[in-house]
Amino acid sequence: MEMTRREMLVKSGKFILLTSAAAAAWDYVLAGKAEAAPNYDMTKHWWAMVIDPEKCIGCGNCVRACETENDVPEGYFRTWIERYHVDDWDMEHPQVDSPNGGHDGFPEKYHDGGKTFFVPKMCNHCADSPCTQVCPVGATFITPDGVVLIDPKYCLGCRYCIQACPYGCRFFNPKTNTADKCTLCYHRITQGLTTACCEACPTQARVLADLKNPKDPIHAFLRTHSVQVLKPQMATHAKVFYKNLDGSVR
Amino acid sequence: MKDFLRSIEHLLRVVLLLALGVIGFLVVRRMVIPAEFGKYGHFRPAALDEIRAHPVKFAGRQACEACHSDQADVKSKGKHANLGCEACHGALARHAEDPGSLVPKLPDTAVLCARCHEANQAKPKSFPQVKTAEHSSGLACNTCHKPHDPRIGG
Amino acid sequence: MGTLLHGVEGYMYPNEVELQWSVLIVLYPYITGLVAGAFILASLERVFKVEAVKPTYRLALLVALAFLLVAPLPLQLHLGHPERSFEMYLTPHRSSAMAMFGFVYLWYLMIVLLMEIWLDYRKNIVEWAETGTGLKRWIYRILTLGSRNVSAAALRVDDRVGYFITLIGVPSAFLLHGYVGFIFGSIKANPWWSTPLMPVVFIFSAMVSGIAAVLLLYMLTSKLRRTPIDMRCVDTIGRYLLYTFVIDFSLEMLDLVHRLYEADESLRALDFMVHTRLFFSQVILQIFIGTLLPIALLGLTQIVKLSEGARKAIYVAAGSVTMISIFAMRWNVVIGGQLFSKSFLGYTSYKMAFATREGLLPAIILVLLPFLILYVLVKLLPPWPKREAAV
Numbered sequence: 094m095e096m097t098r099r100e101m102l103v104k105s106g107k108f109i110l111l112t113s114a115a116a117a118a119w120d121y122v123l124a125g126k127a128e129a130a131p132n133y134d135m136t137k138h139w140w141a142m143v144i145d146p147e148k149c150i151g152c153g154n155c156v157r158a159c160e161t162e163n164d165v166p167e168g169y170f171r172t173w174i175e176r177y178h179v180d181d182w183d184m185e186h187p188q189v190d191s192p193n194g195g196h197d198g199f200p201e202k203y204h205d206g207g208k209t210f211f212v213p214k215m216c217n218h219c220a221d222s223p224c225t226q227v228c229p230v231g232a233t234f235i236t237p238d239g240v241v242l243i244d245p246k247y248c249l250g251c252r253y254c255i256q257a258c259p260y261g262c263r264f265f266n267p268k269t270n271t272a273d274k275c276t277l278c279y280h281r282i283t284q285g286l287t288t289a290c291c292e293a294c295p296t297q298a299r300v301l302a303d304l305k306n307p308k309d310p311i312h313a314f315l316r317t318h319s320v321q322v323l324k325p326q327m328a329t330h331a332k333v334f335y336k337n338l339d340g341s342v343r
Numbered sequence: 344m345k346d347f348l349r350s351i352e353h354l355l356r357v358v359l360l361l362a363l364g365v366i367g368f369l370v371v372r373r374m375v376i377p378a379e380f381g382k383y384g385h386f387r388p389a390a391l392d393e394i395r396a397h398p399v400k401f402a403g404r405q406a407c408e409a410c411h412s413d414q415a416d417v418k419s420k421g422k423h424a425n426l427g428c429e430a431c432h433g434a435l436a437r438h439a440e441d442p443g444s445l446v447p448k449l450p451d452t453a454v455l456c457a458r459c460h461e462a463n464q465a466k467p468k469s470f471p472q473v474k475t476a477e478h479s480s481g482l483a484c485n486t487c488h489k490p491h492d493p494r495i496g497g
Numbered sequence: 498m499g500t501l502l503h504g505v506e507g508y509m510y511p512n513e514v515e516l517q518w519s520v521l522i523v524l525y526p527y528i529t530g531l532v533a534g535a536f537i538l539a540s541l542e543r544v545f546k547v548e549a550v551k552p553t554y555r556l557a558l559l560v561a562l563a564f565l566l567v568a569p570l571p572l573q574l575h576l577g578h579p580e581r582s583f584e585m586y587l588t589p590h591r592s593s594a595m596a597m598f599g600f601v602y603l604w605y606l607m608i609v610l611l612m613e614i615w616l617d618y619r620k621n622i623v624e625w626a627e628t629g630t631g632l633k634r635w636i637y638r639i640l641t642l643g644s645r646n647v648s649a650a651a652l653r654v655d656d657r658v659g660y661f662i663t664l665i666g667v668p669s670a671f672l673l674h675g676y677v678g679f680i681f682g683s684i685k686a687n688p689w690w691s692t693p694l695m696p697v698v699f700i701f702s703a704m705v706s707g708i709a710a711v712l713l714l715y716m717l718t719s720k721l722r723r724t725p726i727d728m729r730c731v732d733t734i735g736r737y738l739l740y741t742f743v744i745d746f747s748l749e750m751l752d753l754v755h756r757l758y759e760a761d762e763s764l765r766a767l768d769f770m771v772h773t774r775l776f777f778s779q780v781i782l783q784i785f786i787g788t789l790l791p792i793a794l795l796g797l798t799q800i801v802k803l804s805e806g807a808r809k810a811i812y813v814a815a816g817s818v819t820m821i822s823i824f825a826m827r828w829n830v831v832i833g834g835q836l837f838s839k840s841f842l843g844y845t846s847y848k849m850a851f852a853t854r855e856g857l858l859p860a861i862i863l864v865l866l867p868f869l870i871l872y873v874l875v876k877l878l879p880p881w882p883k884r885e886a887a888v
Contacts, residue, residue, distance in 0.1 A: 135383070135391075147467050148467065149467075150459055150463075150466045150467065150470055151463065151465055151466065152458050152459045153458070154430055154458075158401060158429075158434070161400050161401075161433075161434045162399070162400045162401055162434065163397070168511075169511075169512060170511045170512055173510075173511050175508075176465050177465075178465075185762075186765075186842070187842070188508075189508040189840065189842055190508060191508070191510075191511055193511075194511045198458060198461075199463060199465060201461075201462070201463050201464065202464075203464045203465070204464065205464075206464070207464075209464045209465040210465055210467075211465050211466075214510075223684075223685060223686060226592045226593065227592075227593050227594065227595065227684070228590055228593055229584075229585050229589065229590055229593040229595040229596035229598070230581075230584040230585055230587075230588050230589070230590060230593075230596065231380070231381075231384075231385035231386045231387070231588050231590050232386070232584075233386075234384050234385060234386035235384065236383065236384075236391060237383050237384070242386075242390065242391075242394055244386060244387050244390035244393075244394075246387075246390065246393065247377070247386075247387055247390065247581070247584065248577070248578065248581075249576050249577065249578050249581050249582060249584065249585075250576050250577015250578045250581075251572075251575075251576055251577075251595065252517040252518065252577075253593070253595050253680075255512075255517045256517060256518070256684055256686070256687065256834075256835075257684055257686055258686060259685070259686035259839055260510070260839070261509075261510025261511075261512050261513045261838070261839055261840070262512065263512065264512040264515075265515070265517060265577065269577075270577030270578055271577055271578065276394060276397075279391075279394050279395060279397075280394060280395045280396065280397040280398075280399060281399055281401075281403075283395055284395075284399075286399065286401075286403045287403070289400065289401045289434075292401045292403060292404070292427045292429055292430070293401065293427060293429060293430045294427075294430065295423075295426050295427075295430045295431075295459055296425075296470070297425055327685060327686065343840050343841065343842075346650065347650075349646070349648075349650075349651075350646070350648060350650035350651040350653075350654050351651070351654050352644055352646050352651075353619070353641075353642060353644035353646045353651065354654070354658065356642045356643065356644055357612070357615075357642065360642070361607065361608075364607075368586070372586065372587055375587060376587050376588065377588075380588055381588075385588070385590055385591075
């Protein structure tokens with residue numbers, strides 16, 4: 094059963110187009126962009142991430158791994174974990190905390206047996222990202238393989254992009270005096286490794302995915318699960334997909 | 344016509360100045376604009392290579408398992424089969440590149456295990472959790488559980 | 498611990514705790530607003546033939562120029578890499594409202610303001626180039642661009658071109674400041690900013706502040722020069738100040754009522770913010786003291802027949818609180834838009850430093866700098882007839 098589905102998928106690329114993010118990917122294919130590095134073809138990938146909050150145990154491994162891998166300055170976060178506590182009588186106003194971004198885990202805080210869960214957050218690498226839209230000089234951009242990056246040698250430090258991100262994923266790096274955020278470990282994924290956060294996550298709560306790879310299990314996953322992105326009303330074509338996300342998460 | 348030209352002579356000077364300014368700007372712009380700007384979109388293509396040049400700190404489990412296949416075998420049979428090695432052992436790309444340059448220290452299981460398995464209301468119910476203070480009456484975790492295959496007697 | 502230090506209440510996304518845009522970014526729309534407003538007042542005389550405001554025409558242009566020269570400085574000071582700001586001209590990103598800044602600014606400075614001033618002063622500049630002495634003479638000589646062409650025909654052409662420039666200057670002034678409003682109004686991530694009314698509100702508040710500034714400066718300079726204040730002029734300006742203020746206030750109230758009635762997901766957070774962290778600067782300073790009070794005072798001059806002295810006092814009082822009000826408005830937009838979390842679950846606070854790059858001290862200097870420039874400009878290009886010899 095699984096095999097036949099996969100074969101069908103390989104045959105018909107249209108199935109991929111079912112997701113909006115992948116649809117945007119084809120625009121880049123049609124545009125015929127060339128490759129940047131000899132051993133990596135940017136036109137053959139369209140990166141995304143799948144996050145399963147039901148697997149997240151709030152250990153903080155991802156936050157620490159990101160800090161180590163990317164030299165993230167203390168007090169700022171390229172990825173972080175939030176703890177939600179939702180009362181059944183006021184679902185629109187959950188209690189949320191993220192002590193030091195979840196870097197050091199979460200000391201027990203609730204004992205009432207109510208609905209409490211972790212939500213890992215990171216840059217959504219939106220296909221229609223408001224942050225790249227507002228950059229006045231082209232110092233932040235989306236790559237042909239679907240990663241939103243910052244050029245630290247070109248950024249003015251005007252911080253307009255930080256204001257424009259609906260998810261709070263960007264910060265002003267006091268060491269470089271430029272905007273900063275998750276690169277989806279571009280230096281790793283372009284040489285066949287997964288991101289540092291995925292590498293360090295003990296429960297596979299987050300998994301890197303390539304929407305242009307027909308063999309990537311993400312296609313089956315997106316078709317067979319209830320999937321949500323953060324703040325869908327922002328229409329950013331976010332590419333971090335959350336499985337069974339609670340409605341109170343914003 | 345000549346009279347008219349004379350009466351706007353000073354304005355022609357302004358136009359000339361502005362034109363010189365615009366031309367000067369276009370010439371300077373052409374000289375200082377980054378190479379191949381806009382090749383893949385509105386950005387500096389060299390930025391891609393610069394970002395890719397960032398050093399890798401986590402080697403990835405394939406790199407670990409290339410040498411430590413014995414440990415990988417043990418781990419693959421247990422509950423921790425899906426864990427990346429560096430989830431517990433930390434970033435070890437330097438060790439993977441040149442094993443002698445950095446010899447990793449074994450993590451302290453008392454800290455390590457609790458990080459994931461300390462009971463917390465926010466953790467998924469199906470995830471194995473214990474109140475460490477009550478669970479082992481002070482014994483180290485690895486007295487009973489071997490981290491690579493944590494089932495008792497494993 | 499860190500969040501306590503930063504005055505956070507509720508939940509902020511961890512990267513949101515720190516404010517990105519400081520008091521300098523409050524100053525920027527304030528200053529460009531004064532430019533646009535002063536220019537529009539000047540164009541009243543030229544385009545709309547409001548003869549009564551003629552005594553302020555040249556002064557208004559010089560005020561606009563003085564503030565326009567300072568307008569980019571708070572931005573430069575705020576940038577993480579000021580040395581890279583020229584990139585806005587090299588590779589302007591077409592989808593970015595901010596990328597337009599450099600071009601709109603240059604257009605407005607070079608084509609509109611400098612040209613209009615130059616054409617208006619040209620006859621005097623040529624005169625001064627001949628009669629002047631020392632350094633001033635050289636400055637005037639350069640300003641003539643080597644042309645002493647002040648024949649009647651040439652001056653007629655100047656007048657026509659000047660009129661045409663004022664004509665395109667009015668929409669340019671709207672563009673200059675409307676786009677500043679668009680920078681905020683187009684950020685869909687921020688409900689405090691995201692409204693199509695933002696550019697319109699910015700334009701009208703700009704006119705309010707610019708008119709008030711020229712009114713005050715005209716009265717002040719008249720006092721300093723010991724010349725009588727032209728009451729017909731200040732009465733007319735006072736009336737226009739009232740009209741624009743009423744429109745401005747109506748637009749802002751429309752925005753408020755709309756927000757309250759729609760009551761979308763952000764309302765609870767924004768409402769709480771206005772009632773706590775912004776209560777003083779928004780409700781007390783901007784609305785009550787800064788808007789209702791001057792509207793009432795100016796309205797009084799329209800309803801009751803008051804003595805000259807009383808009217809002058811009212812104009813000074815109304816003009817002064819107006820300047821504070823519009824500053825408070827910019828503050829509430831820029832700072833207010835960063836005090837709440839985009840999760841709508843918490844609030845942070847802004848603590849202004851003093852003698853740092855983005856602190857209070859540079860802000861004060863940047864507010865005073867245009868007046869210094871204006872002083873030099875007035876010395877160089879006296880905006881009033883006759884008595885320039887005495888200056």
